[in-house]
Amino acid sequence: MRQLTKWLLEPSLVLAVLALTCFGVAMIYSAGVVHIPNDVTQNAWIRQGTWFVLAVTAFIVVTRVPVRWIEWVALPSYTLSILLLVSTLVVGTGVGTAAGVKSWIQIGSFSFQPSEIAKIATILFLARFLSQRKDPLNSVQDLLLPALLVGLPLALVMLQPDLGTAMAFGGILFAMFFWAGTPVILLLLIASPVLGLILSYDTIIWSGYMVALVGFLYLFRYRLLLFESVGVVLANLAAGTVAQPLWNRLAIYQQNRILVFLDPEVDPRGAGYQLIQSKVAVGSGGVMGQGFTLGSQKRYDFLPEQHTDFIFSVVGEELGFIGTALGILAFSFILGRLVHMATRTPDPFAGLVVLGIFGAWLAHIFVNIGMTVGVVPITGIPLPFVSYGGTFLLMCWISLAIAVRVAHEG
């Protein structure tokens, strides 16, 4: 009996997620109500509903699994997902608008994204690794191996190239390192090569940044070992050097999305067009919105990927600022509960797992919602519990189950 009611240990969190998923199904239904109906989008909400039932069942099952099993499955699932990610580079297929991105594996009529499994597997494996350490992660040296554990799937996902999911891995990395006691300064220094990568588009700006970085390292010279400082500088130099080849590796539409983020009028026809249409939809929602199923941008099918990546634009158009604010509030509540759970659990493994899930979701939520209004570049990344997508919904619910399960062990 105690096992059966396990999910009630986090009633507010689970109820919030249940409500959000229902809301998601409703919005997917609305996204299918268009001027020229088509079978795929019209019936998407029914398929999403079916997956919802499956996801809740999986949730109940996973919450009853012994934590030992979850700990044990970390290594094999991590290994498996790395193998799957490598194989996507060979046999992967693209879907819809992102046909050039090989991120899906098709088995018969069933297809899934190995990166979804890789996210939770990496969280579990990294949590096991970090929880077995006695000391906090104080130096770059300490961080090297765990960073590689996340860096491997991240790099493989970048090669697909799926920028959005790579960001989710970034979220996992930083949330878990932070939880493992890494000083914030060190995290910033680790993040610095990414900044160096971005700034390298302009040699002068980049040079200024490098000078500032070296100055900063000099100021904090007593907190870091010499080779660590040198390592950070070298990493930044490397980032500045690989920026150009890396940029060339990106598909043209991905380059456009980044350029458009900097200046939407760079490519008003392609990526800029999506952003414009999304902003028009959200903007015309106003405070009150145009009403459920009544959004005109959506009805005329002007929103790109409106039942998946741009579902939040539909929310903005139809439910207005009230809808978007409540949505953001709901996500904030869920994320807040995860942090709360992590602080309450005495088990370091559990805390790390919960924070890892927090990091992944935060990245998903911020990037997905942010791109609909041009706060972040457009990347094909779905909104947890709301976007259409069966395996994604299932993996979100399984992640939730794992979080609840590990946090309430003992």
Place this chain on the structure above:
Amino acid sequence: MGILMGILTVAFFRLQVLRSDTWELRAESNRIRQLPIPAPRGTIHDRNGRVIADNVPGYAITLLPGPPDSIRATLNKMSQYMEISDERIESLLAFLTRYGRQPLVVDSDADFPVASALQERRTEFPTVYIEMRPRRRYFGGEAAAHVLGYVGEITADELASADFSQDLYEQGMVVGKAGVEKQYESILQGRRGLKYVEVDARGRIVGDFGAFRVDPGEGGESLHLNIDIELQEWIHHIFPKSLSGAVIALDPEDGGILALYSNPGYDPNDFVSGISTELWQDLNADNRNPLFNRVVLGLYPPASTWKLAVAGIGLDLGVITPDDKMPVPCTGSYVFGDRSYRCWDPDGHGFNNLAEAIGNSCDVYFYQLGLRIGLDPLLRRSTEIGFSRKCGIDLPQESQGIFPSEREFWERRFGYAPREGEVLPLSIGQGPNSQTPLKIAQFYLALARDGSAPTPVLARGLEIGDTWALDLDPDHMQALREGLRKVTAPGGTAHFGTALEHWEVLGKTGTAEHGLSQAGLAEPHAWFAGMAGPFGGPPGIVVVVIVEYGESGSAIAAPIMAKTADYYLRKKYSIPTDSVQTYLDHVQIGPVPTWYQERYPAVIGAIR
């Protein structure tokens, strides 16, 4: 986390509460549509800056996208006022399904009456949008058709191909289809602009959408050619209308193409508004093949024009000197093995040195020279020089010359091992040897220079490809040119048709036995390849002429070459041009010109 969520909330608050009116459309049912602003295509100029292709205002009829059924209905209704084929309707609907949000260009170049008829019925056709769109105009008509090519609407296949990036091209755009229009499409095209309009539920344009500024686009860059359009027109004027053939003229200085002419041609202006099915069928059914650019695609046996290559190789390998004579005199034929090989002149030429042999075009001399060189060295050197390569001209298509690079060629092609006697026909430009007029022109360009020739180019200021080197001693070039001089000197085969008042012409005739008779024409093709310039000065122009079934290189091809060179050189040296050019032109309408009498008193004496 709090900060990130705060950023999102603020962003939505700004967009939905503070700036909602900017982003909100005027009516709830309104939408934004993108309308392309076509960029004018770059103009094309000749070497003297004369415009040979520009743009005039035209009208494009565009349909805003919508549900397929209503698009079909609108197109059917529009067909009352303009010509839209059922095929066109189907292809437009296919575009709609594929590129859903883009406007459909129904007619990229409509006539004014059609545009105004639709404009008058604006209320009937709320989703039809009529815009000014630059339309291509070509000067020179048929004369420069094979240089310029033509433009036409992009096809579905082109749009799907990697040559036309989706960022720059869309349905209804006009692109280069042939000639330099195709070759330099990326330079000429420019970048189309874009504006946003707000349309209401019925698809009518309410007005511009102000939140995004208009992108005016950029016109295409202009293109400057080495072509002299007046020379091109002159060649069109002098070339016999009833005969097919080609003329190419090069500037010895840099290999620039002064003229590239292929007859018959077509008027590129016919293609601009979409060529009519009838005309298209006519052009394709014409057995003289007007769409075929003979300069770069036509492959002909080079015949006696080739003897210069054999002579050059012989000098180069050291098997002869310019003064050597062959052991067997020409008696009208030459016996090798159990076969007798004819000279073109049954009377024979006796003993000849190199220049004499070129001047007389003595086959017997060249048979023996070929045997001295040997089959393998001849194949190797000709291949090294590049007679089985393309020139690399800046046109979309070019045929590759056919010349055996090794003995296996005979086995592959004819199923037998080559006999030593194969070298005989090869030595006089027959046998398995086919070259484009362009390649022969490049070879004569090398003869006109120091033995090396750059790739012939149409676009001015563009260096393409590497230089073609014959690796000949400059003294040998002198000897070869001496031979060419004999051809046009008094007594030479091409003298009367090439004698000009101001210029010295050097060249070689050719009579190409082709074995392929078409429509009962068995006459050989007539070649003349040569160069001309002021007396005692370096050549100022290289010209190659081929006239299909022209029979005689000296009678048909040589005068075209001389007249082409005369026209160009007179312009270059600021001498007024004259339609009476060669000795033959003069004596047909009047007495022997004084300049001829003064230069060749001996000839006059002999005639009298």
